[in-house]
Amino acid sequence: MKRKTSQRLLNLLVWAIVALTLSPVAFMVYASLSDYNDVVTGNLVNASFTPHWSNYREMWVNVDFLAFLRNSLVICGFTTLFSTILAALAAYSLARFRFRGNHPFSVAVSTTQVIPGMLFFLPLYMLYIQIDDAGIPMMNTYHGMIFLYTAMFTPASIWIMRGFFVTIPRELEEAAIIDGCSRLGAFVRIVLPISAPGIIATASFVFLLAWDEVFFAWVLTSSTDVQTVPVGLRLYMGQHATRYDLMMAAAVVSVIPVLVTFFASQRWFIKGLAAGAVKG
Template sequence: MNKTKSLSEYKRRKRIIDGIGTAIVWLFVIAALFPIAWMILTSFMTQSDIATGRIGIPNHWKNYVDMWKNVDFFNYFKNSVIVCGITTVVALGIATFAGYAVARFKFPGSGIFGAAVLATQMVPGIMFLLPLYLMFIKIQDTLGIQIINTYAGLILVYSAFYIPFSIWILRGFFAGIPKELEEAAIIDGCSGFEAFLKVILPIARIGLIATGIYIFLMAWDELLFAWVLTTSSDVATIPVGIRLYVGNYQNRYDLLMAAGCVTTLPPLMIFFGLQKQFISGMTAGAVKA
């Protein structure tokens, strides 16, 4: 009887603890989703409704039309797609070969190379801002190569920032692939490079997808360096364009919220479309590393 009573008491306590834990998790979820829901709701309200605090049925679609007409938002969107897309390709390509080399080959300093790569992520990016800007100005004055206010400048900076951590992620994937697979491919007549292309890369595709998503999302949201390294709207990205909204258009929060909603769509679609690959890729890479 005592054992049965103890078991039922244990189950009751477990249900209470589980219920409290679930409630706490839901509170955090609601707190995280509330700003997004408020942004979407506000994007369909008029400027007067926002100023007076009136909340009604969100049916003001004109904000999205005005956003594209009154502000060159398409130009910012195009610039972000170009910069982030090329950055993803460049950084992922370099990180793929570098991660494979670190995982497979032994060379002087290879033991500490991985830790050194990861250590670069410990330094706050803002510390690079002024030296990088001055260096670009010096190159431009000395060699006549324009880097500031160009696609190439942003792509160069973003690639340099995201390659180290991408190497660390992919290193874990390549280290977890048995060498015997490459050796078998070489015995079958493949060269070392062909074995890498035809055997290793298909196996590591989940890691490549996860790393590519990471690079794209980080570049898409970056504001600080894009704000400093772009001096005109010709190459300004979406974060810079939204930042310009604040003072240039009478603080039109309705248009600002509409722009925010449009800005979140591409990364949202990419993440949910490749959600399984991203989560499993990041998890597997962390375990193998």
């Protein structure tokens, strides 16, 4: 009896946490369908509520939000691709090869994640200006943002992938090498297919981080041809009025690619987390 009671209390606690976590999302969706005056005055709870679907139509007219979605997909997509490839090669080297500085380098990679990115802003900004002056445009360019995001998110990807590669038995690669595969061939034909859940989980992690990043995207870009979704959401904040209803509608739309990415890779994401947690 006590066990059933405790199980019910635990279930209630879990549902309470889930409800608390989803409440901001529910408010965002509700506000996106509310009238502007109701959102501004805070009068969102009323019996005569009628969904204002026109907010979703007007948000595209008020701001060219499609351009920001395109920019985010391009920048985050290439960042995910490059970061995953570089992290896979580096993580495999750290997991399989023993060389001088292996452990210090692994520690240094993980240490970079505890340093706030804000500390890199000033030297990075000056570096980008100097490269621009040298004739290689980095500000307000796709490749400038992709290079930055790849450098920012690759260290975490290396640390995560290393845990996946360590769990793969060395005997599988040794058997492939005995059968005539090179080290690279064994990595491509044996290690990568087995570690696919971990690679997909890491790629999803990088994509979500890049999609949500706003500070560097806001400072290093000033053109709508390059600016990403988080920066585009700020354009609904005008000098004299802030269209919170349109901002909430745009926020709902911007969440859709994230949800699609997560649900499409959910099975692999869970497998990857479970595999990476077995052995470090």
